[in-house]
Amino acid sequence: MTKAAVVVFPGSNCDRDCAVAVERSTGASVDMVWHQETALPSGVDLIVLPGGFSYGDYLRCGAMAAQSPVMREVVKAAEAGVAVVGICNGFQILCEAGMLPGALLRNAKLKYICKQIDLDVTNAQTRFTSGYAGRRNVRMTIGNGEGNFFADEATLDRIEGEGQVVFRYAQENPNGSLRNIAGIVNTRGNVLGLMPHPDRSFEAELGSADGAVLFQSALASA
Amino acid sequence: MKAKVHVYLKPCVLDVQGKAIEGALHGLGWGDVANVRVGKTIEFDVPGSDKAKAEADAKVMAEKLLANTVIESFRVEIA
Numbered sequence: 001m002t003k004a005a006v007v008v009f010p011g012s013n014c015d016r017d018c019a020v021a022v023e024r025s026t027g028a029s030v031d032m033v034w035h036q037e038t039a040l041p042s043g044v045d046l047i048v049l050p051g052g053f054s055y056g057d058y059l060r061c062g063a064m065a066a067q068s069p070v071m072r073e074v075v076k077a078a079e080a081g082v083a084v085v086g087i088c089n090g091f092q093i094l095c096e097a098g099m100l101p102g103a104l105l106r107n108a109k110l111k112y113i114c115k116q117i118d119l120d121v122t123n124a125q126t127r128f129t130s131g132y133a134g135r136r137n138v139r140m141t142i143g144n145g146e147g148n149f150f151a152d153e154a155t156l157d158r159i160e161g162e163g164q165v166v167f168r169y170a171q172e173n174p175n176g177s178l179r180n181i182a183g184i185v186n187t188r189g190n191v192l193g194l195m196p197h198p199d200r201s202f203e204a205e206l207g208s209a210d211g212a213v214l215f216q217s218a219l220a221s222a
Numbered sequence: 223m224k225a226k227v228h229v230y231l232k233p234c235v236l237d238v239q240g241k242a243i244e245g246a247l248h249g250l251g252w253g254d255v256a257n258v259r260v261g262k263t264i265e266f267d268v269p270g271s272d273k274a275k276a277e278a279d280a281k282v283m284a285e286k287l288l289a290n291t292v293i294e295s296f297r298v299e300i301a
Binding site: 105 | 231234235236238239242287288290292293
């Protein structure tokens with residue numbers, strides 16, 4: 001049986017959503033891991049950093065969570081090749097931890113945005129997106145106040161050139177993200193950060209089941 | 223001694239809060255106010271009297287945690 005772990009920070013609020021989404025999408029067993037832990041469950045195939053407002057977004061979104069004890073273990077696991085996905089606040093944490101390039105700024109119009117949105121899958125050859133092969137457009141929910149992806153021009157050129165841009169906003173860019181970037185992977189391709197919530201879009205009753213494919217892809221190779 | 227770390231978004235990063243405040247200042251009649259930037263100051267006590275060490279330490283703290291140098295620049299002040 002495949003195993004996933006959802007990290008819980010003080011202020012995470014999508015941790016349970018993520019656990020339910022992964023369980024129902026993939027049948028994997030899911031452990032919840034408190035941020036103070038100094039070890040991850042053994043044999044874990046997928047680590048999820050959930051959305052929310054870790055540490056109340058103090059200092060910068062994700063800045064404090066990135067320094068949590070458990071993050072040292074997440075870094076080690078990623079270096080060993082384990083799949084790591086950070087959703088929304090989890091994406092911010094991955095950037096703050098230096099596991100992904102760039103940063104997330106305040107939305108261009110300063111408003112918190114919560115709605116369903118169309119995304120282009122710009123690279124369906126990552127371990128997180130292989131299940132989207134042949135599909136260009138997917139729908140997920142976003143819910144963020146600081147989802148405005150920023151990186152300097154050289155970094156943007158580099159990550160585009162390396163195929164690290166995985167999702168882009170399709171019809172509209174809701175938050176001002178440079179080059180419409182909604183989700184990126186690291187150079188090795190085993191760490192994904194995205195602002196849209198696959199955990200809020202994993203079955204038809206939620207308006208879209210497209211998010212389930214992401215979790216299924218991530219665990220398919222495990 | 224007191225250390226102060228001033229953190230601002232880099233000039234190349236759009237400061238949307240600054241823009242909004244600038245608009246409000248214009249609305250209040252200060253129409254020629256420009257380039258409003260919002261930053262923050264983090265201050266703390268540092269032991270001892272070695273100013274150079276305190277400054278070096280504060281810089282490391284800023285690079286590791288207090289600022290995100292992808293988007294922010296910082297200035298350290300020791301007094």
